[in-house]
Amino acid sequence: MDWLFFGEISLAGLAMGGLYALIALGFVIIYKATRVINFAIGEIMMFAAYLFLAFAGGMEMSPWVAVPLAVLGGALLGGVIEKTMIRPMLGESPIAVVMVTIGIASILVGLVELIWTADPQLLPSFLPRQPVFIGELYLAPKIAYGFLIGMAVLVIYLLYFRFSRGGVALRATASDQAAAYSMGINVRRVFNLAWVFGSLAASVAGILVAATGGLSPQFGIIGLSVLVVVIVGGLDSILGALVAGVFIGWLETVAGAYLGGEYRMPATFAVLAVILVFKPYGLFGTHEIERV
């Protein structure tokens, strides 16, 4: 066995996993606050990445301007989706809401194809290009810097939710909606903010992932990997999102490198299947007690 190769692949996988963790964090924020499973998160990422393409490529803006603008665009998209399509579904069955997000995903894919065509695109490169070595292990610079940026955003998020007023409101809403409401927290606003912040995290990750792997209307498939991450970690667990994100990212990359690209999805979904059978609410998720 070539340990050097394994090490490099693993490193790349872990870095990818870091980005998965960031997307999963966005997913879990939305789920915790609103109990909506967002099947459109991959498409929101894709949309933000295309916005970046338009700003940096088409309009030739500096990446320093284009990235924030695209990320804000993705966050705004999340907010608009919540306000126009998720809010009317308040109180409907969770399955109906999930299907709304599936419909949204389909609309976004269509819009992207309509505006930017179905052809694969390359993002203008904006990350440093010097190769990165960790010990003897080489890591592609795009992946390395993508990972660092992703982690920085992730840490900011965690601090924000731990200490800020908005973060407390969000956590309160997640643990008991009615109580939060009666304590004067504007629950509707929290719902909207959760979608904005969740989409914002996903947008950052979307641009970073697209910067390494390219962009096409099929990009949203990544949402399926994220789904695996959050189920394995536990839908309502931020810790689970982080741990499972790193693990699934690593597994996917290693399976792809050793077995071939067609094994990436089956490998992670096999983990998913095992988790569903033996630990259905994920590694760190909570199991609600049912009442008659």
Place this chain on the structure above:
Amino acid sequence: MRIGDAKQTYVADEAIWTTSTQKFWFSILLLGLLIFPLLANSYLLYLGCLVGIAVISTTGLNILTGFTGLISLGQAGFMGVGAYTVAWLSTNTGLPFPITLLLAGLMAAAVGFLVGLPSLRVKGLYLAIATLAASVFLHFIFAEWESVTGGMEGLSLEPAHLFGVTFRSDFAMYFLIVPLAVLAVLAARNLFRTRIGRAFIAIRDRDISAEILGIPLLRYKLMSFALSSFYAGVAGGLFAYFYRVVTPESFPLTMSIFYLAAVIVGGMGNLLGGILGAAFMTLVPEALKLLTAALTPFFPNAPVFMSPMLEIIFGALIVGFLIFEPHGLAEIWRRVRRFFHLWPFRS
């Protein structure tokens, strides 16, 4: 409200068609289905076959999602199992279609049963994700198990045959597909007049109370999965005979979403809704194709926009119906009928 329909026996009261008016209209419908292929051109026949296949699969998914409340993202995968079963059997054994179709259904039902097993532990959305996993695995198997499935190339097969008759043309396939579709819907209609259908609905409405009232949840959920997959398998088998080639790309994840959309747009938990939804969703792309063809002389790049427009329309239909008409086309149909019942006394 109809008057003058008093019944003397419970059999008459629980019949599918309780009034002579209903019987009359159903006969007209059957007659129409019979005459249609004689009048229709080849394009309409082709559409008729497509709708028939979609009706079978949608009815199956409706049993699972609409009536039992178990959302499935695996319908295309189950159809694929049926299609590959038919393709492999007809090439390697030469069995006639009634047997291959039955085996296609049973094979898909067995797979559906396996996929339903996690419902022992999980429910709701977690189960939906289990079905998603199943569709990923199935797609992988279709593409990679080359000795059986032919890999990415897929399998091609001979037309369906029985007693020396081959079903080669769309005209012949119509007479294979449409009667099966009618049978499939009638069987489902029967199901929901009996204890098993009631158990499905009870699980959808309140699973815990259903269990306390004597319904073993796992057994009935698995039954619903198996039955729904059986329908999908038969639909997939017909798909194989219809196109006579089966590849992994014939059954993408978007097809599962297509069927989910058909159930939603038609009306969840309503058999008529399933039929309307299947027909509607099959015809929307065709209508869009016609529109594109009509526009091309004026806007030469109209065809480029067709596929994205279709995705937007599908998505918008799902979202729009869920928000504005959760009971689907079936409810709209009911309102239209009501209007004519009362007309001209109320409008």
Place this chain on the structure above:
Amino acid sequence: MNILEIDQLSLSFGGVKALEDVSLRVPKDTITTIIGPNGAGKTSLFNCISGFYKPQQGRITYQGKPLDGLRPPKRAGLGLARTFQNIALFRGMTVLDNIKLGAHVHMKTGLLGSLVYFGRARREEMAVREEVERRIIDFLEIDHIRRQPVANLPYGLQKRVELARALAMKPEVLMLDEPVAGMNREEKEDMARFILDIREEWGITILMVEHDMGMVMDISDHIAVLNFGKVIAEGDPGTVQKNPDVIKAYLGNSDIESLRRKLNPNREAA
């Protein structure tokens, strides 16, 4: 003879003790009522008997056999039927289908028979329909609503449909969780009459949780008082009414006269 015996049952969720050492006997052919303040564990006890909750300790014996380890559907099949505190009808079905669902455990039609709906399958459905019509719908006077979706019915009628569904299970023991809660006086009287008739004519043992003391004292043969997960008194209505622990549990202090009135409203009315 006791048809149902509960021995030293304990149930806790995390650190919260819902039931502690609860023992209770339900004599056959009686109306046995469990009373007690809110949160005393009455519904939890029902859920243990139904098999929905698994108690950590103790055993439940039904017709001389332990119920341990039996899943809820099995228990239903043995003749334990119940209604729910918050009405648990199947909202997507008509009244008739809800009631027929109760007969599920006594029917045999398989999947294939259901799809074909011919011969035995149809005969079985018709037999159930006839029995439901003759014995239950007539008896509970709900023939005018049989075709209606349950979701649109007024509360009192929904309670009655739930009772009908439980009766269709042909139970030996019928557990009623607050059968008259939220009803007006007339509806309560109807329900009390139905409960008495069910015991008299159908020979079904009734185990009931109820807050309405007037009705409890009127129709019960046997009363158990539950407080903080423990049985604090048991006996016939007269005995229970006089028990000082019961009075304390209900009032928390010594305002005994008003409590006597509450526990025994008939005397007042007379």
